[in-house]
Amino acid sequence: EAGVTQSPTHLIKTRGQQATLRCSPISGHTSVYWYQQALGLGLQFLLWYDEGEERNRGNFPPRFSGRQFPNYSSELNVNALELEDSALYLCASSRWDAENYGYTFGSGTRLTVV
Amino acid sequence: AQTVTQSQPEMSVQEAETVTLSCTYDTSENNYYLFWYKQPPSRQMILVIRQEAYKQQNATENRFSVNFQKAAKSFSLKISDSQLGDTAMYFCAFEVIGNYQLIWGAGTKLIIKP
Numbered sequence: 001e002a003g004v005t006q007s008p009t010h011l012i013k014t015r016g017q018q019a020t021l022r023c024s025p026i027s028g029h030t031s032v033y034w035y036q037q038a039l040g041l042g043l044q045f046l047l048w049y050d051e052g053e054e055r056n057r058g059n060f061p062p063r064f065s066g067r068q069f070p071n072y073s074s075e076l077n078v079n080a081l082e083l084e085d086s087a088l089y090l091c092a093s094s095r096w097d098a099e100n101y102g103y104t105f106g107s108g109t110r111l112t113v114v
Numbered sequence: 115a116q117t118v119t120q121s122q123p124e125m126s127v128q129e130a131e132t133v134t135l136s137c138t139y140d141t142s143e144n145n146y147y148l149f150w151y152k153q154p155p156s157r158q159m160i161l162v163i164r165q166e167a168y169k170q171q172n173a174t175e176n177r178f179s180v181n182f183q184k185a186a187k188s189f190s191l192k193i194s195d196s197q198l199g200d201t202a203m204y205f206c207a208f209e210v211i212g213n214y215q216l217i218w219g220a221g222t223k224l225i226i227k228p
Contacts, residue, residue, distance in 0.1 A: 003158075031214070033214070033215075033216075035216075042205075042218045042219065042220045042221060043205070043207075043216070043218040044218075045215045045216065045217075048214055048215065055214070056213075056214065056215060058215070088157060090157075090159060092159075094214075101147065101164065102149065102161045102164055103159075103161070103216065104161070105151075105158055105159035105160075106158065107156060107157045107158040108157045108158070110157075
């Protein structure tokens with residue numbers, strides 16, 4: 001079974017530009033979650049998509065947005081990049097049966113804003 | 115607000131020793147999950163162990179076990195017979211059932227020395 005895949009692995013952008021990050025969940029998982037892992041700040045919940053709809057978002061400005069496609073893959077878009085957006089962005093997908101409940105994470109996209 | 119606290123920024127032990135990582139959390143909810151995740155240098159967040167709050171029995175997974183004290187809101191991870199491959203960041207996380215949003219601690223860097 002293929003895991004959660006994220007692309008690109010690394011991304012370097014200039015302040016003010018837009019970044020697009022991509023995530024493919026495990027086959028059969030319909031939910032995708034995005035987390036930001038900034039240096040020294042731990043992981044912060046960004047967004048949750050399920051069945052193509054945004055179900056919840058964390059305490060981030062509107063310039064953080066995304067979408068989920070019919071095949072359940074997802075994009076995270078960050079507009080008007082700021083230096084403090086530099087972080088590791090992790091995507092996860094989940095399954096819901098009680099015996100195996102948990103989140104499977106990808107290896108992340110390292111976004112550097114210069 | 116729900117919070118997760120990991121009071122040990124870094125720990126190191128000799129290979130084959132036993133090590134315990136601490137985690138406390140704060141919530142007024144009664145139904146939740148607790149998780150320990152491991153993040154090696156590869157960056158992928160890997161589920162180590164999961165505990166349902168409604169279960170009194172402590173979860174175990176091979177060399178990994180937890181000491182779950184619900185009244186004290188404590189959830190420590192014990193690693194027995196530690197191995198070099200256990201070297202990683204370890205994160206404690208909490209999720210209110212139905213919220214589909216993980217709240218994370220700041221992490222503990224664990225170094226296993228040969």
